[in-house]
Amino acid sequence: MARPVWRGNLAFGLVSLPVGLYTATDRHTIRFHQLQRGTSDRVRNRRVNERTGEEVGLDDIVKGFDAGDEYVLVEPGELDDIAPGRSKTLEISGFVDLDEVDPIFFDKTYYLGPVDQEHGKVYRLLEQTLSRANRAGIATFVMRQREYLVAVKAENGLLTCHTLHWADEIRDPAEEIDNLPGEPKTSEKERRTAEQLIEAMTIDWDPEDYQDTYQEKVAALIEAKQSGETVEKAEPAAEATHVIDLMEALRASVKHARGGSGNEPETEPKGDLGDLTKSELYERAADAGIRGRSGMTRDELIEALAA
Secondary structure: OOOOOEEEEEEEOOEEEEEEEEEOOOOOOOOOOOEOOOOOOEOOOOOEOOOOOOEOOHHHOOEEEEOOOOEEEEOHHHHHHOOHHHHOEEEEEEEEEHHHOOHHHEEEEEEEEEOOHHHHHHHHHHHHHHHHHOEEEEEEEEEOOEEEEEEEEEEOOEEEEEEEOOHHHOOOHHHHOOOOOOOOOOOHHHHHHHHHHHHHOOOOOOHHHOOOHHHHHHHHHHHHHHOOOOOOOOOOOOOOOOHHHHHHHHHHHHHHHOOOOOOOOOOOOOOOHHHOOHHHHHHHHHHHOOOOHHHOOHHHHHHHHHO
16 A cells, blocks of 8 residues: 655644545656667766765765855744644635636645545545535645645545746736737637537547557667667648638538548538538427427438428
């Protein structure tokens, strides 16, 4: 079993629950060592005194803040002494609707577990209540000499702790991106075709359907180099769609998503029915009193409306 990266009390109101914080995710990045070119000699990073060039042990290193004309030295124990709750309390200050928390604020996920069976009932009560209410507890705590803003929520029968970015850590996109588009004019036909493409490409979310293919290719590259073979290079990146080709690209994409090749000659359905989504076609079929419409495909709805 994994060891918690932090232990303390999860507090809400006058209730306090001893918990452990466990890392919820792993990285499967292939790690490389640094070597001097032409040799098998490892290149390592060392902590070296800038003035003398001598290596310095961890016990002889302290934190120093550059105050201009001097360094202000701070010992690790002094940072622990000023931490809120002495770093041992994860105190919920309030509960928010999960739908109100913008995804950009979420950072890293941890599991929260009770430290003993004695507090299992309190743990389960909070988990069930948060799940039913679709709410998250907003809290702060200190870990590794850093204060975190977190959201405590219920997921799949357990409590999770999501670290959040502070508000002033979120960058203004207008200041980061030079060429954000203004309000370019798009036609109703373009919007409807784009909606058709999104509808045709709609899938059920299953994370097991996705895997890190780049890491697989890195592993294949290493294996190929060991055996003296070569590997095939990846396909070049797709070219940007030119604005004047947008409608053609959208139509071809819709056809491809529906199982066609995307290269068939364009045939317009009668009227503007081909620009409507299936739900819009169904509404027209309902208004027209077409029988059996609930079991019709999109093409069948078009045919029935065009008759």
